[in-house]
Amino acid sequence: MPYRPGRHFLQVPGPTNIPERVLRAMSRPTYDHRSAEFMGFAAGLSSDLKKIFRSSGPVYVYSGSGTGAWEAALSNTLSPGDGVLMAETGHFATLWSQMATRLGLVVDFIPGDWRRGADPAQIEDRLRADKAHKIKAVCIVHNETSTGAVTPIKAVRKAIDAANHLALFFVDSISSLGSMEYRHDDWGVDVTIGCSQKGLMVPPGLGLNAVGVKALAASKTAKLPRYFWDWGLMTPSTEGNYPQTPSINLLFGLRAAVDMLLEEGLDNTIARHARLAEATRAAVQAWGLDIQCAVPEHRSNSVTAVVVPQGIDADALRKIALEQFDMALGTGLGKVKGRLFRIAHMGDTNDLTQAGALCGVEMTLPLAGIKPKASGVAAALKVLASKAQPGAQQAAAE
Numbered sequence: 232m233p234y235r236p237g238r239h240f241l242q243v244p245g246p247t248n249i250p251e252r253v254l255r256a257m258s259r260p261t262y263d264h265r266s267a268e269f270m271g272f273a274a275g276l277s278s279d280l281k282k283i284f285r286s287s288g289p290v291y292v293y294s295g296s297g298t299g300a301w302e303a304a305l306s307n308t309l310s311p312g313d314g315v316l317m318a319e320t321g322h323f324a325t326l327w328s329q330m331a332t333r334l335g336l337v338v339d340f341i342p343g344d345w346r347r348g349a350d351p352a353q354i355e356d357r358l359r360a361d362k363a364h365k366i367k368a369v370c371i372v373h374n375e376t377s378t379g380a381v382t383p384i385k386a387v388r389k390a391i392d393a394a395n396h397l398a399l400f401f402v403d404s405i406s407s408l409g410s411m412e413y414r415h416d417d418w419g420v421d422v423t424i425g426c427s428q429k430g431l432m433v434p435p436g437l438g439l440n441a442v443g444v445k446a447l448a449a450s451k452t453a454k455l456p457r458y459f460w461d462w463g464l465m466t467p468s469t470e471g472n473y474p475q476t477p478s479i480n481l482l483f484g485l486r487a488a489v490d491m492l493l494e495e496g497l498d499n500t501i502a503r504h505a506r507l508a509e510a511t512r513a514a515v516q517a518w519g520l521d522i523q524c525a526v527p528e529h530r531s532n533s534v535t536a537v538v539v540p541q542g543i544d545a546d547a548l549r550k551i552a553l554e555q556f557d558m559a560l561g562t563g564l565g566k567v568k569g570r571l572f573r574i575a576h577m578g579d580t581n582d583l584t585q586a587g588a589l590c591g592v593e594m595t596l597p598l599a600g601i602k603p604k605a606s607g608v609a610a611a612l613k614v615l616a617s618k619a620q621p622g623a624q625q626a627a628a629e
């Protein structure tokens with residue numbers, strides 16, 4: 232890739248920008264993973280990761296991506312022929328359902344229009360109808376990165392309980408963890424799936440499972456074949472003793488990122504994302520463009536998917552943004568390819584970087600054949616100016 236002066240604007244919803252501190256933490260000689268020092272380091276990291284998931288159970292960290300962490304959740308807990316209930320919120324929910332089918336599970340995929348989160352009432356109805364309890368797990372994508380739509384996880388838990396159903400509850404928190412409110416324990420989730428390259432601000436290469444007691448118990452009798460993903464093999468990793476060679480330098484990066492999130496304070500991180508998301512949505516609305524997620528209360532605080540007018544190719548627009556302004560916007564995935572582009576507001580970003588990204592979009596729109604109704608940047612700045620930046624008062628006092 233040729234040198235281009237200034238900062239590349241990486242505005243895709245993962246991989247996200249890697250902070251200098253994380254880059255520097257990784258940029259050191261690697262270390263013997265069987266040494267007492269490394270094992271102490273890895274055990275401490277494993278324990279602090281629980282704070283990010285807000286979970287009390289073990290967090291397993293795999294060398295792999297989010298897809299691998301999906302497979303770990305399914306293969307450790309389920310047996311061939313088990314039913315799983317999933318909801319078609321978008322591209323990632325669709326891929327996860329395809330994985331489940333390939334693994335030999337029987338998927339009931341509640342159809343969706345890719346414009347909203349999953350509906351807890353529909354989940355409750357499906358579970359009530361499952362008198363024989365063939366459904367062994369409900370699998371939901373919390374923040375559907377392809378559409379920018381959020382499913383209310385607490386409400387899904389309530390729906391499972393209201394149906395008096397014993398199914399396990401798995402949540403993909405890949406693009407919400409470290410960006411949006413997420414509570415593994417309080418929301419009664421059995422396995423939460425995460426990965427490194429989104430709100431955790433680390434390069435791709437780590438897949439995470441936060442595991443609860445009920446899921447651990449299920450793993451003792453589950454019959455799907457597994458080896459690499461086996462929680463049994465991974466168990467010593469929470470004490471720092473990995474069964475294989477871990478991604479040592481990525482773990483150094485993850486340590487720095489977890490420290491940064493805890494220093495900012497997770498609640499401040501979440502408030503920062505909410506604010507930047509609101510500013511981004513204000514920009515899109517001022518431009519006169521449609522937000523893919525049609526339900527305002529389901530709109531994501533880590534990514535906004537913007538629908539382009541008929542006759543415009545969203546990927547051509549993205550190409551202009553990249554060539555003219557050195558800014559990468561997220562592409563439309565699956566059946567929305569060409570119909571939308573995605574602006575991330577996830578991870579290591581603040582008022583000025585987000586405003587810069589919105590300037591880039593505003594300059595791109597006319598070049599792509601879209602006449603904005605009004606300045607989205609002005610609308611976004613108004614939102615930012617009207618709301619205190621989380622942590623700013625604290626910083627000013629120090």
Ligand SMILES: Cc1ncc(COP(=O)(O)O)c(C=O)c1O
Pocket residue numbers: 245296297298299323372374375376377403405406426435
């Ligand atoms: C919500 C969601 N789930 C799963 C995945 C797949 O993760 P990976 O590409 O790391 O395998 C992604 C990737 O963007 C995602 O956004």
